[in-house]
Amino acid sequence: MKHWICLAGLSAASPAAAQDFDAAAAFGAREYVEQASLSPDGTKLAYVVPLKGQGSGVFVVPLDGSAAPKAIAASDGKPERVSGCRWASNTRLLCTVYGVVRLPEGLIVSTRLTTMDHDGSNMKVLSHTRGTGEQLGYATFGGSVIDWNPGTDGQVMMIRQYVPETTTGTRLAQKQEGLGVDLVDARTLQSRTVELASRDAAEFFTDGKGNVRMMGRVQARDGYTTGVRTYSYRRKGSKAWEALSTVGPDRAGFDPYGIDPALDVAYGLRRVDGRLAAYTRALDGSGAEKLVYAHPQMDVTGFARIGRNGRIIGATYSTDIPSVEYFDPAVSKLVKSLAKALPKLPLIRVVDSSEDENRLLIWAGSDIDPGRYYLFDRTAKTLNEVALARPQLEKAKLAEMRHITYRAADGTMVPAYLTLPTQGSTKGIRAIVLPHGGPGARDDWGFDWLSQYFASQGFAVLQPNFRGSTGYGDAWFQKNGFQSWKTAIGDVNDAGRWLVSEGIADPAKLAIFGWSYGGYAALQSAATEPGLFKRVVAVAPVTDLDRFKSDSAIYSSHREVERFVGSGPHIEQGSPARHAAAIKAPVLIFHGDMDRNVAVGHAQLMHDKLKAAGAKSELVIFPGLDHYLEDSEARTQMLQKSAAFLKAP
Known part of the structure; x- marks a missing residue:
């Protein structure tokens, strides 16, 4: 096993000498390999790397080492960004380009599919089929590929958005509306309609052999989606749609994820006894369901896949x-053998594979290893390292993440992850509670750039999976972290108290840092228990629940957001901006002004309320950045400023 390819920029991104190591820049940098894909014959690798700002570059390299990586395309991130590229054939790539743009109605995410040869030539846009009329609306969805191998090399089956057009005195104006499926040649752009567009269509599934076998439709009322989806399927060789399932916001019905054509079944999740479990459902007309995996304590979160068409090979969950x-x-045996070959990297996933699945692109990592990519050849039985996810940290000493539980005020044991500094004392030190975003999310064991940075600065970091986190079943999720904010925030506060009771945190130097819902949790914690956390950092926080609901009015998901946040006394009680006067700790807030998830007005409102109450507050707005601040320089600035703020007397 050897490091046999030096991908573009790897040497330039190598860590500096120890005395010159800039921790904020190293931890704040975007991952060097943001996405990667193997060609169908397994001989070439395409990968996306970060450029300045939010920019992205696309590189291709032959895996036999015969040539250096070649840059074939780039975007400047203003607003176009490349989210990923995959191979339509051995010589043709498809890349998804997206950006957050401001329309008169508000911020939207716009995507486009582009296709090019492996050397970057012959670039074309794949997204739209238009007639001769003027479009009667915005085509913001550029399409997505649902079958990479529909039968002819270089062709893909893709979902496309159709926007109707005005007539212009001819019959060539486009009249379809909604999502449909086309078979498209990535070289010539010639296409054939496979499924006519439908206004309520939301999902299509193929069997990986060019046959559309399932479709999902959204239910809408007054232009807003209700959170209910209905699924239909086709039997083999049939064009007739038959009812499969209905899935509501509670996910009680069979929620399909993919098809196994050999078994003629759909894989999906169904809620049973308060937890999500993996099932198959027959597509032969019998409707027979079979439980394939259920964990006794945890939700099944999805499915592991392999191959160009995402063949489902397992169910994912997290304890x-x-x-x-x-x-x-066979895959289970393969992963076990890889685990033996990589004993220090227990997190292993198959990123991509050749058409015959003999060559696999593997990612492996751990809590103290940000991850590295390997090429595994099943025939030659060789495993070669090809790239590092974060080369800047290759020589850095990282801190171990330990799973712990702590007791909440009502006696409930709350799971969490504790990261202690690698050097110096681990008792009576500065400490941070770091609640995750979501709230429909959870933290997992593995490398975390935020906790690792703060550990490198001498902080202990505790990441609680408070009640309201996902993955632990309905009873743990409760009504969600907004409607059940008292329980969720209580668990977050109890995380701080645990750090003090264990002697880890100096109570005078206990702080809280959160992003998105975590930012909301940080501010709400400071409002409900003013003396607990001595300093507060909130990134892209929700600060007023009514405002959060009204912000979504321009989007089709508005009714779903309203249902999720709910109505009642918790709106006033659970909005930190309405209780700014109760916050005694200094507050530092960061926000991007192109944030579609949480409008920047939330940060501005909180800052204004804090200043009006005489509290110490500083607001940093990043122009042109969205919710995730995917800009290495901005993240570096945020880390540097946060560390200085949290260390201040």
Whole structure:
């Protein structure tokens, strides 16, 4: 096993000498390999790397080492960004380009599919089919590929958005509306309609062999989606749609994820006894369901896949570490052998594979290893390292993340992850509670750039999976972290008290840092228990629940957001901006002004309320950045400023 390819920029991104190591820049940098894909024959690798700002570059390299990586395309991030590229054939790539743009109605995410040769030539836009009329609306969805191998090399089956057009005195104006499916040649752009567009269509599934077998439709009322989806399927060789399932916001019905054509079944999740479990449902007309995996304590979160068409091979879940229950014995054996070959990298996933699945692109990492990519050849039985996810940290000493539980005020044991500094004392030190975003999310064991940075600065970091986190079943999720904010925030506060009771945190130097819902939790914690946290950092926080609901009015999901946030006394009680006068700790807030998830007005409102109440507050707005601040320089600035703020007397 050897490091046999030096990808573009790897040497330039190598860590500086120890005395010159800039921790904020190293930890704040975007991952060097943001996405990667193997060509169908397994001989070439395409990968996306970060450029200045939010920019992205696309590189291609032959895996036999015969040539250096070649840059074939780039975007400047203003607003176009490349989210990923995959191979339509051995010589043709498809890349998804997206950006957050401001329309008169508000911020929207716009996507486009582009296709090019492996050297970057012959670039074309794949997204739209238009007639001769003027479009009667915005085509913001550029399409997505649902079948990479529909039968002819270089062709893909893709979902496209159709926007009707005005007539212009001819019959060539486009009249379809909604999502449809086309078979498209990535070289010539010639296309054939496979499924006519439908206004309520939301999902299509193929069997990986060019046959559309399932479709999902959204239910809408007054232009807003209700959160209910209905699914239909086709039997083999039939064009007739038959009812499959209905899935509501509670996910009680069979929620399909993919198809196994050999077994003629759909894989999906169904809620049983308060937890999500993995099932198959027959597509032969019998409707027979079979439980394939259920964990006694945890939700099944999804499915592991392999191959160009995402063949489902296992069910994913997380206890204290992300895990997979494999259905495929051969893949299970393969992963076990890889685990033996990489004993220090227990987190292993198959990123991509050649058409025949003999060559696999593997990612492996741990809590103290940000991850590295390997090429595994099943025939030659070789495993070669090809790239580092974060080369800047290759020589850095990282801190171990330990799974712990602490007791909440009502006696409930709350799971969490504790990261202690690698050097110096681990008792009576500065400490941070770091609640996750979401709130429909959870933290997992593995490398975390935020906790690792703060550990490098001498902080202990505790990341609680408070009640309201996902993955632990309905009873743990409760009504969600907004409607059940008292329980969720209580667990967050109890995390701080645990750090003090264990002697880890100096109570005079206990702080809280949160992003998105975590930012909301940080501010709400400071409002409900003013003396607990001595300093507060909130990134892109929700600060007023009514405002959060009204912000979504321009989007089709508005009714779903209203249902999720709810109505009642918790709106006033659970909005930190309405209780700014109760916050005694200094507050530092960061926000991007192109944030579609949480409008920047939330940060401005909170800052204004704090200043009006005489509290110490500083607001940093990043122009042109969205919710995730995907800009290495901005993240570096945020880390540097946060560390200085949290260390201030």
